[in-house]
Amino acid sequence: MSAEEIKKINDELSNASAQEIIKYFTDKYGDKIALSSSLGAEDQVLTQMLVEINPDIKIFTLDTGRLFPETYDLIDRTSRKYKKNIQVYFPKKKKVQKMVNEKGINLFFESEENRKECCFVRKIEPLQRAFKGLDAWICGLRAGQSVTRKDIEVVEWDSNNNLLKINPLANWSEEQVWDYIKTKKIPYNTLHDKGFPSIGCQPCTRAIMEGEDVRAGRWWWESPDTKECGLHKR
Template sequence: MLDKVKELNEKFKTASPQEVLEYFLKTYKGKIALSSSFGAEDQVLTDMILKQDKSAKIFTLDTGRLPYETYSVMDNTNLKYNIKVDVYFPDAKEVETLYKEQGINGFYESIENRKRCCFVRKIAPLQRALQGLNIWITGLRASQSITREAMHLVEYDENNKVIKLNPLLLWSEEDVWDYIKTHKVPYNKLHDHGYPSIGCAPCTRAIKEGKDIRSGRWWWENPEHKECGLHKK
């Protein structure tokens, strides 16, 4: 598998995101999906993907604690493209157990608690969503945080046993917003209010201009810990 990943990275090292998506959507049709949190990058990819394959699978993880604005852009996306994004929820019993173990906002108390919450609300539903797939498309960009600088266009996710595809890896934030404006792509209105990166409402806040774009996520933790586990190799 690692040889295959290396071969694909070499094959597409100068390709545009659209060229990359065209190859993978055709080659792995029915076995490929975009996971969307309805952030700016995911919205760009949604637009690119649906322009090539209207039937492509796009899914999201509804943690139960998303901001209203995220539901709003989900609705706007479904309406604009005439689709229904697949929604995966956490297991109700696991959420009930989580509340008994750490309370409603226990994730603020320790990294362990926060990661436990992320596992119940995100990672376990993701594992269900990825079942039967060969390719997992993400909106990750290398410049988003120090935890993502060493990523590649094509990677093998050992935890989920899928190839992870990052078509916007080398794009800048400016590239993302130029595309959104040019193609009139729906986006989360929290982006207009100082939220460059948006997750669950209790774990996301606005940042000051010029700050690291991920600094509003889990702001009480050190930068090297700021991943929920979805993208752990």
């Protein structure tokens, strides 16, 4: 899809609600679109909306093998509440085994290169498998989450995966997200109540301190300008 076509869609949807955006694209793409959920607060909002709008649309998540117990519990609670099978994609065993045996179980602390390799093996490659057969994907990015996301738009072209990328909550504030969760009684990760606004793999996530950026607890030993795993490389 050309930049001009994407701009036209963004202009057309400039005043649309998140629900209207989801309906627009699920009507258009049907079984060729899916929600990629990290089980974060934003993705839980999108899960509720999607199930309400079209319960047949695929929702999937990635199990890296290093997630928090609370995240696994949330997958179960969410599936039960919405009577929805959240499809789980895993990294390839041989690739994880080779990486760990060569570079150590916690290789990601040693260098940015190692950390990105770990993210690729545990997240990027499984994501690429999850994308097979799709023309578009929905995710919970917000412009206010970090410096690496401040310029995102509702509709973008994901050149890494040759897919249309939909960000229905791009212009939402954190307050809007939590107001919606409370109003709709949406299940969320209990770690959010313990100072974890952004939750990924257990070794690479910490609680944040007062005044810190919401993603300061992700790969906290790296520069804020490089703190992406590659799922949302722009």
